[in-house]
Amino acid sequence: MEAYQCDESGFFVGVIECQRNPIKIGQFLLPRNATYTHKPEECNWYNFDSGEWQIKETYEEKIEKGYNTNTIEVVIEGSPSKEQIKIAISQLMNML
Numbered sequence: 001m002e003a004y005q006c007d008e009s010g011f012f013v014g015v016i017e018c019q020r021n022p023i024k025i026g027q028f029l030l031p032r033n034a035t036y037t038h039k040p041e042e043c044n045w046y047n048f049d050s051g052e053w054q055i056k057e058t059y060e061e062k063i064e065k066g067y068n069t070n071t072i073e074v075v076i077e078g079s080p081s082k083e084q085i086k087i088a089i090s091q092l093m094n095m096l
Contacts, residue, residue, distance in 0.1 A: 004046065
C-alpha cells in the first residue's frame, strides 16, 4: 500500500510503500508524518489537523522572493483560549 510521506513541517517528501502489519493481517503500518489521503498534483503541504493537502510556500521560495526570513510565522486556527496562546508564546520564546 502506498502513502504520501511528509517532513516534520508537513511538506511532501515522496511516495512510500507501507510495511504490512505483522500483527493485524491485511492492515499496513503508516509511518509518522505520512498519510493515505491522495495528493493533488499542485499541492505540496499536508495539513494534518484538517486532513487536507494545500499549497504552501517553502522556506527556499520565500528566500527567493526576498522575504525576511528572520521572522517567525505563527498560525493559530480557530478560537484559542488565553492559556493556549500563553503556551504558544512560551514555546516560541524557548526557540529563540
